[in-house]
Amino acid sequence: MRQDQHSNTPARIYLTDYKAPDFQIKDIHLYFNLHETQTVVTAKMNFAKSTAAKDLVLTGGEHVKLLSLSINGEKLAATRYQVEGETLTIKDVPSEFLLESQVEINPEANKSCEGLYLSGGIFCTQCEAESFRKITYFLDRPDVMTSYTVEIEADEKKYPHLLSNGDNISKKSLGNGRHHALWKDPFKKPSYLFALVAGDMGVITDTFKTKSGKTVKLEVYAPHGKQERCKHAMVSLQKSMQWDEERWGLEYDLNTYMIVSIDDFNMGAMENKGLNVFNSRLVLADEKSATDTDFEMIESVVGHEYFHNWTGNRVTCRNWFELSLKEGLTVFRDQEFSADMNSRPVQRIKDVDSLRTRQFTEDAGPNAHPVRPESCLAVDNFYTATIYEKGAEVIRMMQTIVGRDGFRKGMDEYFKRHDGQAVTIIDFADAIATPNKADFSQFKLWYSQAGTPNVSVSESFDQASGTLTLTLSQESELTVTEKAEGKTKLPFHIPLKFGLIDASGKEISEHNQVLHLKEKTQTWTFKGLTSRPVVSLNREFSAPVKLKWNRSNADLLHLIKFDTDAFNRRESCSKMLFDETQALIADFQNKKDLVPQTEIINALGTVLKDEAIDPQFKALILAMPSDSQLAQEQATLDPQAFFQAKLAIRKAFANTFHTELVATYKKHNEKNSIGDRALKNRILGFGISTEKADWIELASTQYASAKNMTDKISALSILCEVQNPATENALKDFHATWSTDSVVFNKWLSVQATSSSPMTFERVQAATKAKGYDQTNPNNMYSLHGGFAGNYLRFHTDSAETYKWYADELLRIDKVNPQVGARLAQAFTFTKKLPANLKTLAQAQVQRMLATDTLSKNARELLEKTM
Numbered sequence: 001m002r003q004d005q006h007s008n009t010p011a012r013i014y015l016t017d018y019k020a021p022d023f024q025i026k027d028i029h030l031y032f033n034l035h036e037t038q039t040v041v042t043a044k045m046n047f048a049k050s051t052a053a054k055d056l057v058l059t060g061g062e063h064v065k066l067l068s069l070s071i072n073g074e075k076l077a078a079t080r081y082q083v084e085g086e087t088l089t090i091k092d093v094p095s096e097f098l099l100e101s102q103v104e105i106n107p108e109a110n111k112s113c114e115g116l117y118l119s120g121g122i123f124c125t126q127c128e129a130e131s132f133r134k135i136t137y138f139l140d141r142p143d144v145m146t147s148y149t150v151e152i153e154a155d156e157k158k159y160p161h162l163l164s165n166g167d168n169i170s171k172k173s174l175g176n177g178r179h180h181a182l183w184k185d186p187f188k189k190p191s192y193l194f195a196l197v198a199g200d201m202g203v204i205t206d207t208f209k210t211k212s213g214k215t216v217k218l219e220v221y222a223p224h225g226k227q228e229r230c231k232h233a234m235v236s237l238q239k240s241m242q243w244d245e246e247r248w249g250l251e252y253d254l255n256t257y258m259i260v261s262i263d264d265f266n267m268g269a270m271e272n273k274g275l276n277v278f279n280s281r282l283v284l285a286d287e288k289s290a291t292d293t294d295f296e297m298i299e300s301v302v303g304h305e306y307f308h309n310w311t312g313n314r315v316t317c318r319n320w321f322e323l324s325l326k327e328g329l330t331v332f333r334d335q336e337f338s339a340d341m342n343s344r345p346v347q348r349i350k351d352v353d354s355l356r357t358r359q360f361t362e363d364a365g366p367n368a369h370p371v372r373p374e375s376c377l378a379v380d381n382f383y384t385a386t387i388y389e390k391g392a393e394v395i396r397m398m399q400t401i402v403g404r405d406g407f408r409k410g411m412d413e414y415f416k417r418h419d420g421q422a423v424t425i426i427d428f429a430d431a432i433a434t435p436n437k438a439d440f441s442q443f444k445l446w447y448s449q450a451g452t453p454n455v456s457v458s459e460s461f462d463q464a465s466g467t468l469t470l471t472l473s474q475e476s477e478l479t480v481t482e483k484a485e486g487k488t489k490l491p492f493h494i495p496l497k498f499g500l501i502d503a504s505g506k507e508i509s510e511h512n513q514v515l516h517l518k519e520k521t522q523t524w525t526f527k528g529l530t531s532r533p534v535v536s537l538n539r540e541f542s543a544p545v546k547l548k549w550n551r552s553n554a555d556l557l558h559l560i561k562f563d564t565d566a567f568n569r570r571e572s573c574s575k576m577l578f579d580e581t582q583a584l585i586a587d588f589q590n591k592k593d594l595v596p597q598t599e600i601i602n603a604l605g606t607v608l609k610d611e612a613i614d615p616q617f618k619a620l621i622l623a624m625p626s627d628s629q630l631a632q633e634q635a636t637l638d639p640q641a642f643f644q645a646k647l648a649i650r651k652a653f654a655n656t657f658h659t660e661l662v663a664t665y666k667k668h669n670e671k672n673s674i675g676d677r678a679l680k681n682r683i684l685g686f687g688i689s690t691e692k693a694d695w696i697e698l699a700s701t702q703y704a705s706a707k708n709m710t711d712k713i714s715a716l717s718i719l720c721e722v723q724n725p726a727t728e729n730a731l732k733d734f735h736a737t738w739s740t741d742s743v744v745f746n747k748w749l750s751v752q753a754t755s756s757s758p759m760t761f762e763r764v765q766a767a768t769k770a771k772g773y774d775q776t777n778p779n780n781m782y783s784l785h786g787g788f789a790g791n792y793l794r795f796h797t798d799s800a801e802t803y804k805w806y807a808d809e810l811l812r813i814d815k816v817n818p819q820v821g822a823r824l825a826q827a828f829t830f831t832k833k834l835p836a837n838l839k840t841l842a843q844a845q846v847q848r849m850l851a852t853d854t855l856s857k858n859a860r861e862l863l864e865k866t867m
Helices: 227-248 292-307 324-341 344-364 385-402 404-418 425-436 480-484 553-562 566-589 598-609 615-621 627-633 639-656 658-669 674-688 693-705 709-719 725-738 745-753 760-767 778-789 801-816 818-828 836-850 857-866
Strands: 023-033 039-049 056-059 065-071 081-084 087-090 096-105 115-119 122-126 146-155 161-164 167-173 178-189 196-199 202-209 215-222 256-262 275-279 454-462 467-475 494-501 513-517 521-526 534-537 546-548
Touching: 065 087, 122 256, 122 275, 146 161, 146 196, 161 178, 202 227, 215 227, 227 256, 227 292, 227 324, 256 292, 275 292, 292 324, 292 674, 292 709, 324 344, 324 385, 324 425, 344 385, 344 566, 344 615, 344 627, 385 404, 385 425, 385 494, 385 513, 404 425, 454 534, 467 494, 467 513, 494 553, 513 521, 534 553, 553 566, 553 598, 566 598, 566 615, 566 627, 566 639, 598 615, 598 639, 598 658, 615 674, 627 639, 639 658, 639 674, 658 674, 658 693, 674 693, 674 709, 693 709, 693 725, 709 725, 709 745, 725 745, 745 760, 745 778, 760 778, 760 801, 778 801, 778 818, 801 818, 801 836, 801 857, 818 836, 818 857, 836 857
Parallel strands: 023 146, 215 256, 256 275, 454 546
Antiparallel strands: 023 039, 039 096, 056 087, 065 096, 081 087, 115 122, 122 196, 146 178, 161 196, 167 178, 202 215, 454 467, 467 521, 494 513, 494 534
């Protein structure tokens, strides 16, 4: 660890500072005497020196009160140890010893949702990344793996379920109104995977029989009355277990697998060995309370956390700079799982949309960082789309290079080499390369170089010789940090899936291949062609790059109609819409009338009327570009221009094809599949842009008559785009129905925060005082504050009030929960791109926050870079 130049600046941590621990812990025995305000934690740890170090240095949270310390049964005098800040130093320890510590913590006062805390009357833990230290003093780092035995004592009536990792050895009543449970995890694990839950909860149970014949007991816990909404999560878990056996040969290794639903949780879910703790929004679902997207997300996240059992738990990361070792790999695995459970093309499109909206935005902003970062102030800030989603794309490229069967061989080699170890990203890459005799030396630059590569494309066709010449050039802009450090970038190894479509619309199959772009510029020639083909490049989005290519609308329309790669069919329409939106943005800024090209609107009409296109796929084809994607490419983030440009396209399409849109809406409104709902709600969104009475009536009717949450919340969101009595009536009705449901209530917050209505800021402020709103609940804050920050039109306004209100809220939240505060600080990512007047207003608030002494290092690290 290095100290920054100024003493009042938080210490910056560097990848190059890694040093193996001086001690290992053979085993740990924990005893929790649970009380709401005075929980006592007794820890017995068998230590062994790994080096010649004299002193043992442990970490502990600021609210951990040390009660006693002893070594080998002898109580330590105060002169033998020192507590300073968040460290406990014990002097002159022997080479092997038993350390017993006793501390006191206050779970009820802990509102950070880290360590041990109370949520809705349930004791629960969240220890990743560095929050086990908020429970007791420890070597709280992922490369210290040990065996855990856990005893829990609590009030028998208030907390009938006492859960921890591994296998339950015994349960007993203590006869004094309290009871006791003993758990033992046979597998060594780092402290971040420790878990404890104690509470009065409902539970559903089932089993899964592994390929070796072992019966695993499955349990999903939720608040009483909500356990029936856990059935989809249970089915998703069983599917995940079977898929992992079939695809990867990986079998579950414990006798019990538990999932617990918690309302107050900073992240989505946590893969604690055998005892997963989940954000309730990713467990609870039925048709009335959850959307189609919710069902898909629950299946995906349940799979993700289960898959961590091998890629994260059995093999974990050596330090937090290597976080993508487990997260990038496991995201890739959950994406493949979702693709096999659902439509593979649709899943790929959704994954790439998320990557472009979230991760490409990171790469384009001041907080860009490599998949394996080089330094940080707070390791909690590593939980980014770059680590997760771009990390998954790097894994996918590996599979493209060595092939699906070759990648499976590499995975088998990885587990053979490293089961039970804490390792690095390079260890993983080497394990994949070895059985495939692959050279990843250049490819590994994807882990150390930040930013999204631009690939420029030029092509020429010689009719006389029947030869197509394709030239690709790669360019990667330096990030803010790289510029400051005077770095240069080397060319990436970029695998691009490739195909050719002839003039009649047929695939020229002999030219299907992967082009490996390794130099700054490379040229390929394709011979024996009778006429100019249309190139389909980066099929399935085989590499996370941006193609810079001035394509004709004729070529794009040809691909929309004939490309055999579903991803690129949709990509071609998206490019047409993106280019047209950018042209209209320029027209708006130059004070010209906004008139979309007839050719573009007619292309949308062609897609709409094509009955051969699956409804769900059609809904994706008709999607407009997001503001964050536009902000990446525009020199100036002009929210009003973005909004008006997209509105012009939506209105033109809705007015030109009014009859067809209404007919298609009504046709699919009579059906009840995911695709039918997706398409009709996409159409309703186009129609409402006209603010015509018939579309408002359709939206109002859908809201009132909806039999599922997908249709109800879609209608409510669409109604929020217009100022109409129907909107206020629907908002009041939804709140009256769902304000007491901690999961569904977040949808009410979100639809208001993300609306383009001029009333949005007023509604957001009012929502913080509404029944059901909890100012310490992470989900409430992500839905309301996070949703509002992503609403470029209504967040970035000429009034200083929106920025001031948001900054005040961020400072309040950050004091209690730095993880949530840091996520909300990302609202100021594109501050430097704002028009001059907005930039001045935004930077004034950023400077005010940075001048606050109590600002967490998490938020400070992100905000400083925006300046």
